[in-house]
Amino acid sequence: MIRAGSDILGDRSRVAGVTRVAAIDCGTNTIRLLVADLEGGQAREVVRTGLITRLGQGVDRTGELDADALTRTLSATREFAGIIESEGAQQVRFVATSATRDARNRDEFVLGVREALGVEPEVVSGVVEAGLSFTGAVSAVSRAHPGPYLVVDLGGGSTEVVLGTDAPEYAVSLDIGSVRLHERHLVSDPPTQAEIDAATVDVREALRRAEAEVPLHETATLVGVAGTITTTTAHALRLPGYQRERIDGAELPVGIAMAAAQDLLAATRRERAALPYLHPGRVDVIGAGALIWFEVIARVLAETTAAGSGIRHVVTSEHDILDGIALSLGASA
Incomplete structure (x- = not known):
């Protein structure tokens, strides 16, 4: 605790x-x-x-x-x-x-x-979940980064994608998550290329649906929340343990963040289990989550680059749906 x-x-x-x-x-x-x-x-x-x-x-x-x-x-x-x-x-x-x-x-x-x-x-609903995640994340990152913010809450069963500046403006919930994708596709240790290819097809199809509802090209700051992303950030930083104070607010170049995700996807479960910042309960599913995060960054990078901006960094926040739920209690008081 x-x-x-x-x-x-x-x-x-x-x-x-x-x-x-x-x-x-x-x-x-x-x-x-x-x-x-x-x-x-x-x-x-x-x-x-x-x-x-x-x-x-x-x-x-x-x-x-x-x-x-x-x-x-x-x-x-x-x-x-x-x-x-x-x-x-x-x-x-x-x-x-x-x-x-x-x-x-x-x-x-x-x-x-x-x-x-x-x-x-x-x-x-997934849209309500997305809004709560946005509120929690932006309550922490807005002081240091410009909007519009694309907040990505990558969970075990779904991934919420929500865009806005002061409040959520567009949101979608996708039925892709670390547990769901792992159970569907990435059953080998390490996952085979055929399994990775099949999982990637699912993720890219989901992101195509997201694009129809959320203008990804408007993103100024990409913010990732939840355990897959915070753990991938710890991996990119090569931390000696899970150090929340260093993960929260971390700003990674897109290439570093994507390389960390690829590394976790390719690792064996024994290699993952040896990582000092990886919770034992995530060892089997972190690869699937990392694949989703890699594809999200790649898609947002492509869309913002085509629009003439192009994100250069991704931001990780330890403030997420929990903070949004807490803040909602104040709003309803």
Whole structure:
């Protein structure tokens, strides 16, 4: 668990003008919690933690949430409930995304969360997910980089692509993610060229659909969020471990970012497992996620170059949908 600022902040939840909130993002591969103090339209982190439970295990193939995956995820939810209570959060919002959207038996999951946490989980659409990711990412990067921002939230089951400056203007959710693409195509260790080619076809087709809805050529700053991208950034930086403070806000030349993605895709699972910044729960799927990120950068580079600008760097943010969920609680207060 990462705990940020608890000793310094003390019980700010009782200070006038400060609202302590808890945000939970339950995705295909991870479930994460942010407890934050909202003040003046900003979210000040108190606790940020997450667990890889792979709720979306097999959903692409079966259309249902796996029983063991449900057990793991509900156990994590109960653990988070204890943290939320101990930190004194006044409002809680639980958002479930791709895997839950796609599952026929999601009612079983919703009931389990309600019993564990005492709140109704929201199974949000891909467009809502994209908007929350945009809000969270731009809340951090807008001070240092110009808009319009193309925020790419690369998850386990889906990838959200959203463009805007002060607010989302165009958004699309694509059914490509690290877990989904891995289970469909990249089953060998390391993946064969035929598997990579088949996966690439899927990704490029999805990005063609994205272009029809989001004007990628208008991008001034490409921002990547979520575990695949933060891990790929750590790989590009050759960090001695997962150092969130160095990953957050990192600005990489496009060639360096793309080379790091290609390297992870080509690596064996043993080679990946030896990397000090790669969580064990991502070892099998990071190659698929890296392929998606490579193709996204390549497509945005091509579109912006054709428009006469051409992105030169990509920005990584540790602020994402979790921060967007937390900030939404302030907006609704």
